[in-house]
Amino acid sequence: MTLRVVIAEDSLLIREGVERVLSRDPELQVVAACADLPELLAAVETHQPDVVVTDVRMPPTSSDEGIQAATKLRASRPSTGVVVLSQYAEPSYATMLLAGGSAGRAYLLKERVGEPGQLVEAVRAVARGGSVIDPIVVEGILADSMKRRASPLATLTPRERDVLAQIAQGKSNAAVGETLYLSEKSVEKHISVLFAKLGLESTPEVNRRVLAVLLYLAEQGG
Structure with missing residues (x-):
């Protein structure tokens, strides 16, 4: 079964890189590529994708738009998987993403774009309702938790x-x-x-x- 994917990333270079990686897989179809949160939400309404691959920060505020999108989609389209890409190994973003549950959610560092197999597998995993968290981010979450307990x-x-x-x-x-x-x-x-x-x-x-x-x-x- 072909999985329909919408990409959201304000950097043209990274957006094209993600699209190129995903398009290499015959079972994945990129149906839209967006540069900000409003474009992403509009594209989801139009194309009804199986998976959204989104930057964690993008216009209009460049704060946590990717997390906002994941939260909105959990309410409006719970069957749509979301892969959040970030250059930040920041535990708080991951915990916000998983606050409503881990099913159908992934948080990967952008460096994984250079490792096509991991990005593609994350897309497939969230489409199945699974969850993928970058190992480096997991280490950060554990370290943060240990720090809080030690305080x-x-x-x-x-x-x-x-x-x-x-x-x-x-x-x-x-x-x-x-x-x-x-x-x-x-x-x-x-x-x-x-x-x-x-x-x-x-x-x-x-x-x-x-x-x-x-x-x-x-x-x-x-």
């Missing part, structure tokens, strides 16, 4: 994290309480517990606040 902040409750976020803004206990609708005594209790969880019990009060804030900012990338 001492992972032991904090959501409320304790809220309190710490307010402390990081330089607020006093009273100000934290006003913002979070807590009594000052409750704020003090939360702070005492989060200090203990972060292993900061043996240092003076002022230093503990500073160290807790530094841990928080380090996790936030600030």
Whole structure:
């Protein structure tokens, strides 16, 4: 059975490269090649493809249009597979892509375009309802997960994290309480517990606040 494919990529060179790779397979038919998200969505309506191969970033905003397309298609055309191509081994893109389920979804680095067998197999896999994630991206997801588990902040409750976020803004206990609708005594209790969880019990009060804030900012990338 011939699989109908729509390609979306704003770089002409890469778009033509992807089309050339896929067109070599007699079981794949490229029915449209687009340069942005509106063109892609229009092409899907017109050609009703089995699979969409899309860049993760493209006009109009060059942010996460490929992920947006995959999300829209899961709702409007759940049987259409989506292969997202990216030059970024970024775990967050992959997790967003798989947030609604992994069936019929693939996330590959663009370097795989130079490995025709992998790209073609990914197209076939998502058409069958399967899933393919680039091994390098999987490594990144695992490393990111391990990092989160290793972080001492992972032991904090959501409320304790809220309190710490307010402390990081330089607020006093009273100000934290006003913002979070807590009594000052409750704020003090939360702070005492989060200090203990972060292993900061043996240092003076002022230093503990500073160290807790530094841990928080380090996790936030600030």
